[in-house]
Amino acid sequence: MKRRNDSAASAPESSATAARTQRGIQSVEVGGRLLRALADARAPLGATDLAAIGDIPSSQAHAYLVSLTRLGLIKRDALSGRYEPGPLALRLGLLHLAQQPALREAVPRAAALAQALNCSVALCIAGPQGPTIVRYEHASLPLHVNLHVGTVMSLRATATGRAFCAFLGPEALEAVWAAQTAQPVWRGTSHAASAASAPPEGTPDASFLASLDAIRARGYEIAIDAPSPGVSSVSVPVLGPEREPSLLLTAIGASGALDVRADGAVVRALRNAAADIAAAAFPSTPTCPE
Incomplete structure (x- = not known):
């Protein structure tokens, strides 16, 4: 044959x-x-x-x-x-977001965190210009900060932006830094006129890169009275399969009311939630750094 x-x-x-x-x-x-x-x-x-x-x-x-x-x-x-x-x-766009495993796991947890911690909770994903809010759970008490779905967070001026940068590779960081330089993003109120709230220019400087090393080591970032006076925040990344920031959990509240201690309730709750989200969305991926 x-x-x-x-x-x-x-x-x-x-x-x-x-x-x-x-x-x-x-x-x-x-x-x-x-x-x-x-x-x-x-x-x-x-x-x-x-x-x-x-x-x-x-x-x-x-x-x-x-x-x-x-x-x-x-x-x-x-x-x-x-x-x-x-x-x-x-x-x-919403259908695309709904298919993202980390976001799907994070949405119900964000609502629970906002209620348990009595603060606002923002879920951010990576956008062309930087971390972008795709879900915002409001606190029961009014918070004088103009944040909403679609807000792009400043890489330098916000805890969310710095936590995002800390887990980017050099090329990705350079690209998003350049993209944010070219477009306006949220950098807090007009009263926060400090070097930290200035728009990023060129490439990240040595002091900023050094601060990212510290964020990677502890696995979260804190901002107190910045970039908006009277408002503080804690941000924890959910890391994807390549150790990239697939999602960021950020708790936002009034300074003095939001517990920003390293061993405080907010940091512990966000880190536990981030670990749970990563474990459910990416079963074979290590969770946030200890």
Whole structure:
């Protein structure tokens, strides 16, 4: 019986598979360029700006913007005429976040922590510019700090930002530092006019890098009366499979009321929660440093 040449027989199939993989719909990809331009800008844009950034003629871009608006991927502000992400884009983004194992494990724990510790608790994930709030559990008592879902935390000025930086590799830290330099982020109130609240410039300096070593050693970071006077915070990272910060738990409360002691209830509760989240989301990954 003639032996079948498996390699020869699979070659046409492989070529056909590659051809199918490469085939796409050009108009969809062109529309995707407009969506990417809007996402990269992180701010509403006019049709002319979107067309220029997406490298699409303005006359052609208009038809794409109409279709994307009908789909709900973008929406047009009636007053400014600028475009921003639409309801379908929001639903897709939330669906993506919901699939992240660490966030899925963290959401119920954040609510429990806020109630048990009587403070606000923010869940942050890595964004293009730095740690970004994706869940915010408010304290029972009012807290005079302007934080909400979507807020990007300053790498230098906040406990969340510094805890995030501490567990990034050199290249990742340099990239996010440069991205945050180019865009405004939350650095506390206007009253916190100190060197710590200044926007990052260039690359992290030696003193900042040295402070990251200490954060890695203890596994958490604290900020007292900074970057907002009267407000303190404790931040603990949840480390992923590559020891990267997949999520950050941050407790935020009034200075004097929030227990920021190294052996205090807040630090212990956050570290225990971070360890539980990591164990459930990444069973084979070591938990936060002891």
